[in-house]
Amino acid sequence: MKLDAKIPPGPLPQKWDKHKASIKLVNPSNKRKYEIIVVGTGLAGGSAAASLAELGYSVKSFCIQDSPRRAHSVAAQGGINAAKNYQNDGDSVYRLFYDTIKGGDFRSREANVHRLAEVSVNIIDQCAAQGVPFAREYSGYLANRSFGGAQVSRTFYARGQTGQQLLLGAYQALMRQVGLGQVKLFPRMEMLELVVVNGHAKGIVVRDMVTGVITSQAADAVVLATGGYGNVYYLSTYGRGSNATAIWRAHKKGALFANPCFTQIHPTCIPVTGDYQSKLTLMSESLRNDGRVWVPKKQADKRSPGEIPEDERDYYLERKYPSYGNLAPRDISSRAAKQVCDEGRGVGESGLGVYLDFSDAIKRLGRPKIEERYGNLFDMYHEITHENAYEKPMRIFPAIHYTMGGLWVDYNLMSNLPGLFVIGEANFSDHGANRLGASALMQGLADGYFVLPYTIGDYLASQKPGSRPKADATEFKQAEQETNDRIRRLLSIRGKRTVTEFHKQLGKILWSQCGMARTEKSLKEAMAQIPSLREEFWKDVNVPGDGQDLNQSLERAGRVADYLELAELLVYDALMRDESCGCHFREEHQTPDGECQRNDEQYAYVSAWEFTGVGKSPVLNKEPLVYEEVHLAQRSYK
Amino acid sequence: MNVKLRVWRQKDAQSAGRFVEYEANDLNPNMSFLEMLDVVNDDLTRRGEEPIAFDHDCREGICGMCSCVINGEPHGPEYKVATCQTYMRSFQDGETITVEPFRAKAFPLIKDLVVNRSAFDRIIQVGGFISASTGSAPDGNAIPVPKQDADLAMDAAACIGCGACVAACKNASAMLFVAAKISHLNLLPQGQPEKERRVLAMVEQMDEEGFGACTVTGSCEAVCPKGISLNFIAKMNRDYFGALLKSGGKKPASAGS
DSSP states (O other): OOOOOOOOOSOGGGHHHHHHHHSOOOOHHHHTTOEEEEEOOSHHHHHHHHHHHHHTOEEEEEOSSSSGGGSGGGGOOSOEEOOOOTTOSSOOHHHHHHHHHHHTTTOSOHHHHHHHHHHHHHHHHHHHHHTOOOOBOTTSSBOOBOOTTOSSOOEEOSTTOHHHHHHHHHHHHHHHHHHTTSEEEEOSEEEEEEEEETTEEEEEEEEETTTOOEEEEEOSEEEEOOOOOGGGGSSSSSOTTOOSHHHHHHHHTTOOEEOTTOEEEEEEEOOOOOTTOOOOOBOOGGGGGTOEEEEESSTTOOSOGGGSOGGGEEOHHHHHOTTTGGGOOHHHHHHHHHHHHHTTOOOSTTSOOEEEEOHHHHHHHOHHHHHHHHHHHHHHHHHHHOOOTTTSOEEEEEEEEEESOEEOOOTTSBOSSTTEEEOGGGBOSSSTTOOOTTOHHHHHHIIIIIIHHHHHHHHHTTSOTTOSOOTTSHHHHHHHHHHHHHHHHHHHHOOSBOHHHHHHHHHHHHHHHSSSSBOHHHHHHHHHHHHHHHHHHHHHBOOOSOTTSOOHHHHHHHHHHHHHHHHHHHHHHHHHOOSOBTTBOBTTSBOTTSOBOOOHHHHOEEEEEEOOSTTSOOEEEEEEOOOSSOOOOOOOOO | OOEEEEEEEOSSSSSOOEEEEEEEOSOOTTSBHHHHHHHHHHHHHHTTOOOOOOOOSSSSSOSOOOOEEETTEETOSSTTOOGGGOBGGGSOTTOEEEEEEOOOTTSOEEETTEEOOHHHHHHHHTTSSOOOOTTOOOOTTTSOOOHHHHHHHHHHHTOOOOOHHHHHSTTOOOHHHHHHHHHHHHTSGGGGGGHHHHHHHHHHHHHHTTOOOOOOOOHHHHHOTTOOOTHHHHHHHHHHHHHHHHTTSOOOOOOOO
16 A cells, blocks of 8 residues: 655745645635534544534544543643743643654654644643633743653653643543534544545444444544553553544455554553552652652662662662653653662562652752642642651652553555544554653644644545535445444353453563563564464453443453454554664564664654454554654663 | 341332332342442342442542432432442441431432432533634633642542532532532633633523532531532632622522522
């Protein structure tokens, strides 16, 4: 398949402006004649649905939660980056662009990332106007803090609840449009199929999660904003409901899946305590502004942290990366934590943990200042662990947090299926092989507020108003049939094992064989284990109840069935990418001091996989990454 | 540790509900309350019974989806936490724990512990926003916001929309939820142009949804997982009466005084 990323010509800083000026527009009086389906109501979906409705399009907004305000963007803590340079510390659009490209270990698209950095400044303006209560200085002006992978302070925040406040901003804008009748809202509805008519995405099949009724929804374009697929690992910082079903079913209908093996492991999460554990909780990266990461120098040192004198502590991030120190990027910090734990120097009962210590910051700034900055995070840590982090260092360990991979999109955020747009974490485009902190919120809102509303018009202008198919067309009936069949099949197995058991087992395979470190051997093992687990699932899973009402087991079963397929593609991709880059650390390829060894000659491309059938080898398509502006270099944070 | 559960089971809004007893044994005190329910549900599934339906998502106290009344208290025994952040160490070994849904006329039951809280969305739809369409914003620093105002607005904006305030109130009043949103927006300079319209419309919608009146018992603040202050209700009432006077005597809906 020929992949055309449709990157506009011309110098990098002018591409977006020129593109905006040259793409087609939809006449204002015609906009209401177009129906757009937006699936997902997080930062990307919520902001897109609201902005498209403001433009005059008829929008249908779907989410699986009881209200759009619950999408998991709500849980983002630390902040959102923007190249405002309010701090006069040398920030610029170019610097944010470069930091993001470098942070992603040179595996993202230059033109997309530059556009992201450009519109970052508009996002802050927009959110401030909506009443997002950002942190302020006494002057009344906006405050900033620092985040990993950057040497400037460009992160805007609202205490430790930035995601919540930005999401409420987008949600409120969306609710305004619902009130005005421009958006029709469908909560507790799960998309189970994408409908493709004559090669174009023209609708979806949804299940009403309360009544079990399956219906078709037709539209002129479909936007997927359904987030990442990190829950394939079972334990993660994702919401329990977050899932890959929408993007996976679209993939099975022809949308390419890009860079699936780029999965981010966040360095600062609360360690696992037991087998019953249902999710992992993140402690915001912003804590690394003031917290110092360390482990004992001695192996298996069981003394309490207070009894370990200063000269017997190893502040390993400060030692290995003196210029970035505790603010080294996420992939590097996570691997460093794994290394010290592998050496037997981990802390806590399981030995899988490192300390994040605030005692120096409390001495320097006083406890009230630390409370003001991170109070809610310290409270959350206390609720979960029953420990007081003002008196005793936090214990943290890496956990799955975000997926850089996702459905392949071009510069217009349209997938290879015309009419199917993919935004936010669900697409692959901006973060390369590693995402920097406070950049997910930025990308979600950039896509939804400032990119998609322009680029979707270019597609719609090529579709005659009123030309969309009816929801009773053959393609829709067929997709409904497939959906009903799958549900019946899941409900008829009545085996012995629960959905959760299968999900946990899959998670263990992926975490141990395709987690923070990967080898050809471990990946091949995973490749053998996943298909047999999938087979067992379809023989022995037990999904109680029927399909006619709220059935949470059935919902989970459908999602886990999809993970069992997606996991295989993830491993395929990791095996194919025989280099280390960003989060993707192949032990065979490391520098003498244990850093990622990229292979630009052979792997400077986006892998975009084509579905060929369950259990069949997917077809690899390559989009070469062409760097016009940036010189590819070994990433250094020393 | 071991506990006994009395859980409200109800097939749907039309069917009658009842308490059903379950045993949950060999629990780790450090597991969360919802993880305990996960274990119970997995056991039920293995026995071929339908698991207990309950709402949950983020499991870190921010999405507002979880909504159980535990031993008579919305979100359970601990102060300022949601159901998902309630841990088994808060209960006694051998204790009998009663689990019910959030009950209110305006929150119709869907199944077991799951209720419909769309009434909250409809209240936001009539005015819980600042009408700033995308692209129309001035520079973020063009409108300074005094730090104390921004901080107070943030205190109100921290509401997670869970509805515990309604479940706790003897009148099922939504005043704390509505007041939090009105205060968040009305405290900011950006929220001033729509200040009066906002409070009038939201209060009217609140009444239309069937939420009860406020008698300032403070049970809402006591159970709020984010500790939203009752003071915001006072602010809302002040904004409401001011708006009413300015609006030229439009008949007040019973705003709960």
